[in-house]
Every structure is written in structure tokens, then in C-alpha cells.
Amino acid sequence: MLSAYYTQLVILSNVWCFIRGTSVAIPEVAVMCTEEAVLLCEAPQDPQVTYKAVSWYKIVGNSEELAEMVRKNLENDVEYYYPKELNGSLQLSNDTSYSLRITNTTSHNSGTYRCTLWAPVGEHNESGTIILKVTGCTELLDEKFKKYRAELLLLSCLGIFYLLLIFFTCTCLKKESMYVDYHKYRREQKHTLILVSAQEKKFFQYSENHGTCKNGPNLTTVQADVV
Known part of the structure; x- marks a missing residue:
């Protein structure tokens, strides 16, 4: 009898965790075209872990295909951009927030971004996602056409x-x-x-x-x- 109650409790706990996990919405950032966007790294950080690097990716389409944009080695403070032309529009913060700053945004910048914190060997890497929405670019195209x-x-x-x-x-x-x-x-x-x-x-x-x-x-x- 006790085992039956214990089984039901475990099932209810799993269902509750599943509902709670699916109900967590991905944070969004909305900016107007040509404005500056700041994306916070939503990856959970362990204060006892010294992370070696941080990377920002853009999720392509609805799949898990990732396009790496910027990676920073926290040990020697060296940044890498893929492709290198993005160096002029992407900036990584120097503090522990690891936020990504995108200047002069366009409709191409809209999408889902993933921040990954790379831990030393034997520790778990942490990741978090955030959505960027850039609006008002149609009017900008009309102005460029008039120009x-x-x-x-x-x-x-x-x-x-x-x-x-x-x-x-x-x-x-x-x-x-x-x-x-x-x-x-x-x-x-x-x-x-x-x-x-x-x-x-x-x-x-x-x-x-x-x-x-x-x-x-x-x-x-x-x-x-x-x-």
C-alpha cells in the first residue's frame, strides 16, 4: 500500500516538473531597426566554477543547427568572430554577465541566440537561449529606396x-x-x-x-x- 502511494507521488512529481519546465518562456528582447540590442547570457552560472570561454550562437531555422558568431577566451581575453566581418557589429561585455551587444540592428539579426559557458574538464557547460526581435525595417528600406x-x-x-x-x-x-x-x-x-x-x-x-x-x-x- 505504501509503495503504491510512493509510486503515485513520483509520477505526480515528474508531471509537475515537466509542466513547470515547459511553461518557462524564453526571454525576448525587442528593438527597432538600426537600434542597439543587448542580449543577456541566460546560462546558469556556478560561482564555484571558473569558466574558460563564452560563445554566442545563432540558431538557424527551427532545427538545432547553430551558426557560431563570437567566442571569447576568458583566460587570455581574446575574441574570435565568425565570420570576421561581424567584428564591427558584435561586442562582448567584459564583466561576468557575458552579454552580447549588437549595434545597428537589421531584420537579419532577428532570431534565437544561445549563450554557452565553457567549463574546465570534468565540469558541465551551461547554456541559455534568448530571442531577439527587430521591427520597423520595412520603413527603412523605403527610405533607402527614396535616397x-x-x-x-x-x-x-x-x-x-x-x-x-x-x-x-x-x-x-x-x-x-x-x-x-x-x-x-x-x-x-x-x-x-x-x-x-x-x-x-x-x-x-x-x-x-x-x-x-x-x-x-x-x-x-x-x-x-x-x-
């Missing part, structure tokens, strides 16, 4: 100009080719007329020399002589 609208209009005009230039160049080349072919045809036609004129002149000279103008020339004899 660069003149440059975009200029690029569009240049593109249209070059397209028209290519079109008129091709048209002129086509007309020039037709002009050359026409003059070539005219030269061939002129050469043909010169040959015909020479044959007619020879024919008339033959007619005058043989006196065939009265009764008409003997076409058979004339053609044979001309040939």
Missing part, C-alpha cells in the same frame, strides 16, 4: 540609351551594306551597257563599210563577223 531613387533612374536611362545605341548601330550597318550592294549592282549594269554600246558601234561601222544601209544588212553575215 537612391535618382541613382536608379540614372542607371535606367543609361541602360535605355545603350539599347537604343545598339539598335541604331545595327540599323546603320544594315543600310550601309545595302548601299554597297546597290552601287556594286550599278557598276555591273554600267559595265554591261558599255559592252552593248561597243557591239552596236562595231555593228554600225560594219554596215557603213559594206554599204548595206539601203536594202538592210545580211543579218547572218553581220552576226558571224561580229562574233
